[in-house]
Amino acid sequence: MTAIAAPLPTDTSRTAAIAREIDHARTRGALQHIVVPPCPALLARLQAVMLEAEPDLNEVARIAASDVAMSATLIRNANGPLYAVGQPVQTVGQAMNRLGLRQTAAVMTGFLVRNAIVADNRHLRRFWERSAQRAIAMTFIARQLVGLSSDVAHTYGLFCHVGMPVLLQSVKGYGSTMVEAAARIDRSYVATENANHRTDHAVVGALVARVWRLAPEVMAAIRLHHDLESLGSEETEPEVQTLMAAGLVAEHLVRRQEAQLPERDWTDHSAAALAWLQVDEAEVAQWGEELSASLSAF
Known part of the structure; x- marks a missing residue:
C-alpha cells in the first residue's frame, strides 16, 4: 500500500525544512512550471x-x-x-x-x-518495471530490519525516481539532459540536471510526494536519495536515513540482478549505508539470492 502522510515533524526537523524548501520552490522558484499529475x-x-x-x-x-x-x-x-x-x-x-x-x-x-504518471519514452525504458522491482526489494529489506515499515519501504521504492518522468513531461530538453547526465564522469547525475534546469529529479520527486500527501519520511528520503553524505548525520531523522540506506541497497540489488555495473552512489557510499543498517556485504549478497526469483518476474 501507499504510505499515507502524517503531520510533519517539528519545524526544526530536516523533514520540515525540506517541505518548506519544496513549497518555496513551487511558488517562487524552479518548480513553478513543473506539472504534477x-x-x-x-x-x-x-x-x-x-x-x-x-x-x-x-x-x-x-x-x-x-x-x-x-x-x-x-x-x-x-x-x-x-x-x-x-x-x-x-x-x-x-x-x-x-x-x-x-x-x-x-x-x-x-x-x-x-x-x-506516464513514462512511455525511449529515455525511460522499463521505468515502472524497475520501480516495481525496487519496491519489492525495499519490502524484502524492511522485513530484515527492525523498525522499518514495509508499507513505507514499498512506497519509497516505487516513488524514488518518480521525478524523472515528471521532468520529462514538464521540461523541454530534459531527455537530452538524461543522456548527458548518464554519460558524464566529471560530475554527478543531479549536478548535470541542476546545471541544465536549475532543479533535479530528487527535488521534483519530493514535490510529487508532497502533492500526493505521501508520508513525510518518504518525501524527505526522495529529496535526499543522492545526498548520501548525510548518512550518519544528526541533522536528518533516523527513519529518513534508514530509507536512504535501504534504497541504496535495493537499487544495487536490482542492478546486480540485471548484470549492470554498480552505480557511483553505491561505490562511494555503500560502506556508510551498510554501517547505518548494521549489515555486511555477505548479508546483502544473501538478500540478492533470496530476491532473485521475485525480481526476475519482471
Missing part, C-alpha cells in the same frame, strides 16, 4: 481504506473492480510464478485471497501510479 481518485480511496484499523476488504475489491485493467493486473499477478498454486484464479476476489491484502494494495498502487 493529480493523485488518482481511486488511489486516494485505497489510501483511506488502508488507513483503517481493519480495512474493508469489500471496499478494496470494489475499488479494484472499478477498473477493468486493474482487475486484470491483479489476476495476472496472482497467476504469476510467485503466487500460482493449484488452479488459476478467475476473479478479483480469488486474486485478493491468493495475494493477501497488503500485496493486493501494493499491486493496485503500482498500477494506479503507473497510469497517472
Whole structure:
C-alpha cells in the first residue's frame, strides 16, 4: 500500500525544512512550471481504506473492480510464478485471497501510479518495471530490519525516481539532459540536471510526494536519495536515513540482478549505508539470492 502522510515533524526537523524548501520552490522558484499529475481518485480511496484499523476488504475489491485493467493486473499477478498454486484464479476476489491484502494494495498502487504518471519514452525504458522491482526489494529489506515499515519501504521504492518522468513531461530538453547526465564522469547525475534546469529529479520527486500527501519520511528520503553524505548525520531523522540506506541497497540489488555495473552512489557510499543498517556485504549478497526469483518476474 501507499504510505499515507502524517503531520510533519517539528519545524526544526530536516523533514520540515525540506517541505518548506519544496513549497518555496513551487511558488517562487524552479518548480513553478513543473506539472504534477493529480493523485488518482481511486488511489486516494485505497489510501483511506488502508488507513483503517481493519480495512474493508469489500471496499478494496470494489475499488479494484472499478477498473477493468486493474482487475486484470491483479489476476495476472496472482497467476504469476510467485503466487500460482493449484488452479488459476478467475476473479478479483480469488486474486485478493491468493495475494493477501497488503500485496493486493501494493499491486493496485503500482498500477494506479503507473497510469497517472506516464513514462512511455525511449529515455525511460522499463521505468515502472524497475520501480516495481525496487519496491519489492525495499519490502524484502524492511522485513530484515527492525523498525522499518514495509508499507513505507514499498512506497519509497516505487516513488524514488518518480521525478524523472515528471521532468520529462514538464521540461523541454530534459531527455537530452538524461543522456548527458548518464554519460558524464566529471560530475554527478543531479549536478548535470541542476546545471541544465536549475532543479533535479530528487527535488521534483519530493514535490510529487508532497502533492500526493505521501508520508513525510518518504518525501524527505526522495529529496535526499543522492545526498548520501548525510548518512550518519544528526541533522536528518533516523527513519529518513534508514530509507536512504535501504534504497541504496535495493537499487544495487536490482542492478546486480540485471548484470549492470554498480552505480557511483553505491561505490562511494555503500560502506556508510551498510554501517547505518548494521549489515555486511555477505548479508546483502544473501538478500540478492533470496530476491532473485521475485525480481526476475519482471
